[in-house]
Amino acid sequence: MKKYTLTLVMLAAALAAETREVRAARPSRARLQEQAVEAMAEADSLRRLSALQSAEIDSLQHLLDRTEARMAARNQTNRTVTAEQPVDPEQAAADSIASLQLRLQRKQIESTFDTNGLTVLDTLNSGNDALYVILYANNTWKYVRNRAVAKDSTIFEKYWDTSSLFPYQSVDMSSMPQSVVIDLIDSTTSYHYPYKGAVNPRGKYGPRRGRRHQGVDLPLKTGDSVYATFCGRVRISKYVRGYGNLIIIRHDNGLETYYGHLSERLVEPGTWVEAGHVIGLGGSTGRSTGPHLHFETRYYGQAFDPERLIDFKNGTLCRETFLLKRSFFSIYSNAGQDFEDEIANEEQDKKEAAEKAAMRYHKIRSGDTLGALAIKYGTTVSNICRLNGIKSTTILRIGRTLRVR
Numbered sequence: 232m233k234k235y236t237l238t239l240v241m242l243a244a245a246l247a248a249e250t251r252e253v254r255a256a257r258p259s260r261a262r263l264q265e266q267a268v269e270a271m272a273e274a275d276s277l278r279r280l281s282a283l284q285s286a287e288i289d290s291l292q293h294l295l296d297r298t299e300a301r302m303a304a305r306n307q308t309n310r311t312v313t314a315e316q317p318v319d320p321e322q323a324a325a326d327s328i329a330s331l332q333l334r335l336q337r338k339q340i341e342s343t344f345d346t347n348g349l350t351v352l353d354t355l356n357s358g359n360d361a362l363y364v365i366l367y368a369n370n371t372w373k374y375v376r377n378r379a380v381a382k383d384s385t386i387f388e389k390y391w392d393t394s395s396l397f398p399y400q401s402v403d404m405s406s407m408p409q410s411v412v413i414d415l416i417d418s419t420t421s422y423h424y425p426y427k428g429a430v431n432p433r434g435k436y437g438p439r440r441g442r443r444h445q446g447v448d449l450p451l452k453t454g455d456s457v458y459a460t461f462c463g464r465v466r467i468s469k470y471v472r473g474y475g476n477l478i479i480i481r482h483d484n485g486l487e488t489y490y491g492h493l494s495e496r497l498v499e500p501g502t503w504v505e506a507g508h509v510i511g512l513g514g515s516t517g518r519s520t521g522p523h524l525h526f527e528t529r530y531y532g533q534a535f536d537p538e539r540l541i542d543f544k545n546g547t548l549c550r551e552t553f554l555l556k557r558s559f560f561s562i563y564s565n566a567g568q569d570f571e572d573e574i575a576n577e578e579q580d581k582k583e584a585a586e587k588a589a590m591r592y593h594k595i596r597s598g599d600t601l602g603a604l605a606i607k608y609g610t611t612v613s614n615i616c617r618l619n620g621i622k623s624t625t626i627l628r629i630g631r632t633l634r635v636r
Contacts, residue, residue, distance in 0.1 A: 239488070306452065339548075344373070344507070347370060347456070350368035351597045352366040352368055363377055373532025375419065391510065393467060393501065394467075396467060397532045399532035407557060410555060410556045412555075413484045413554075415550065416461070416500075421462045421505065423458045425526050426524050426526075426563050429544040430544075444573065445527055445568045446489065448526075451523060453515065454494060456512065460480075464501065464502070473571075474525065475519060476493035477490065477496075478498050487528075488526070488529075490523035490526075491517065492515050492525050497511050517570060518570030520573070520577045533560040535560055536559065558564060592635065594631070595632070597629055
């Protein structure tokens with residue numbers, strides 16, 4: 232009996248324990264209510280946070296809009312102030328001088344390529360009314376100024392004369408400033424050598440034996456092409472005594488270039504030519520001692536040395552902007568070149584060359600006397616003394632060289 236009673240007690244205890252575990256695992260109604268309240272509070276917090284975040288976003292966007300508006304207003308104010316702020320004259324002058332000094336520096340500006348004989352395929356708009364683009368059949372191209380837009384007509388109207396070489400008689404050069412800034416090329420780099428080759432040493436610019444030479448002489452062969460140096464309009468194309476066949480081109484910057492002794496002239500007065508255009512063929516017309524190009528550069532009829540602008544040996548332009556000083560002008564440059572002076576110089580050169588070739592020298596040896604040397608070389612003692620600055624009584628030292636002819 233006791234055995235069964237103990238078993239029943241143990242079963243009852245196990246059942247009670249199981250009931251407690253089940254109750255512990257299952258939340259009570261009060262607990263469920265608490266969880267429900269907590270869930271509702273958490274949802275309410277989330278809704279509040281979402282509303283707060285939306286408000287913050289709206290506030291930030293508003294702040295951004297206001298900031299952008301303020302910045303735009305400030306920029307507009309700055310632009311207005313900048314536009315109304317006066318420019319410092321001293322700073323502007325300094326900047327201008329620095330820019331000019333840079334342009335005046337020596338450079339090696341290559342000649343534009345030769346377009347003579349090339350077929351033009353098309354002419355295109357460059358986007359700038361003052362320029363257009365020319366396409367050639369050899370796949371090359373170049374910028375060319377639109378003369379209907381980019382021109383100063385006064386350059387080709389005032390003192391314009393297609394018959395007189397020097398239409399500047401009324402110009403008072405004494406009123407000219409000490410120096411003039413001349414732009415030789417623009418953005419199109421319109422330059423071409425007139426002829427490529429070293430200047431004849433006897434044909435440089437300047438006085439020679441007291442005689443003037445107002446250009447440079449470039450040796451060439453008859454029939455060689457002669458090119459327009461810069462863009463411009465032909466003012467003179469005719470035969471002129473001394474110059475022979477002569478072409479004068481006036482350029483946009485007021486300079487004029489002269490091309491003399493041509494065998495043929497290929498352009499007429501009034502013709503517009505681009506730099507590199509073949510204007511004539513080399514020759515020896517007029518007062519000339521042989522085929523060469525007589526090339527001059529002038530400003531209002533006043534000549535100055537072309538080698539200040541051009542390195543003829545290499546065919547390059549020396550600078551893009553030129554400071555032309557009054558001191559560069561020849562005192563004789565108000566009239567044309569007197570080619571009689573060239574002929575006289577040439578004759579004097581030949582005479583001096585012949586005399587130099589005829590010079591004879593003798594190195595003194597033992598037993599030599601002035602009388603014996605005079606007989607040997609067919610001259611006189613007085614002539615030997617004159618040539619060497621000695622007297623007939625001068626002792627001849629062995630090893631000394633005397634000029635005997």
